[in-house]
Amino acid sequence: MTSVVEIVKGFVSLIVGMGVTIKAFFSPVVTVQYPRKTINITPRFRGHTKLVADSERPERTKCIVCGMCERNCPSKSIKKITGEKLEGEKKKTATQYILDFTTCSQCGICVETCPVDALEFSADYNPVGYKREDFHYDLVKEFEKRRQKL
Known part of the structure; x- marks a missing residue:
């Protein structure tokens, strides 16, 4: 039984x-069959930060090298910001902006505290590299690469 x-x-x-x-x-x-297919990135996605082009002079960034983002970063991910004042200009222009993405918490304080709105989050959702140094971005060089692609 x-x-x-x-x-x-x-x-x-x-x-x-x-x-x-x-x-x-x-x-x-x-399930998405990545990398053959990708999903649409939402507008509020937070990739690493990137520099924004100046509306009056699109070949330059809006960054005036004030250092507010560097001082306010809780993770101390913004390592070095340097700039120079060009002839006939009132403000400095960024020549180097080093971001250590390995320590960045993507909190957005740098984007919020920038007085000239020179920073925004990128839509780069797949940063890859073999060593930590691959994630130390010079945002000025990244800006110039993006500008050349246009």
């Missing part, structure tokens, strides 16, 4: 398992 009860329990378990499988078969696909 116990073997018949075990057979019935096994059959019920099989039917329940098949029900779960059939329900999953007809549900929409959630």
